[in-house]
Amino acid sequence: AQTVTQSQPEMSVQEAETVTLSCTYDTSENNYYLFWYKQPPSRQMILVIRQEAYKQQNATENRFSVNFQKAAKSFSLKISDSQLGDTAMYFCAFMRGYNAGGTSYGKLTFGQGTILTVHP
């Protein structure tokens, strides 16, 4: 079974600064995907960024980037130039790859979440 751990229940950052959210995971799989999801207050969860485990290059989406360390099973999210709209709960999630076998492809295993508050 896979586990995902987010050790920071809450984080805060000043507007325009950079913040890094931590995530570690445990799996015996070699083929998998990692995700960061964002859930703003009272709104639905949306995908921020994804990383395929077979790719060595870290994923980047505008102000969001990840530091994927496969050997260390670490997957941190860096938010640059933080904005007030980044205030949300952030979830790290793991998904087995298609070739990993099993019947439930697409099932996500989540971490506990990190509440990020961006202060003006």
Add this chain to the structure above:
Amino acid sequence: EAGVTQFPSHSVIEKGQTVTLRCDPISGHDNLYWYRRVMGKEIKFLLHFVKESKQDESGMPNNRFLAERTGGTYSTLKVQPAELEDSGVYFCASSQYKGVLNTEAFFGQGTRLTVV
């Protein structure tokens, strides 16, 4: 295009009562997932439909929970009878994958269930 919608957004019921949650996935998405977040804990998988078939229901807590997806469109999750520990936020997500390529899972805003 409409996103994943869930009804109701909030529900408060008494212990022993029945509640039915509904999820309307994005049109054309064959995969539909139910998840639950109990207060302060991580979001946990409940079950996965592919069209109208249950692909994986390993996360369903017990037989008080019944999920259906008639016709492969919307899904319902019924809790009968509800217990205090069923309180939490129930999320629905849908996705469509193309061959071996994974596609993004889109989430609804969740249903907050409170059992008193």
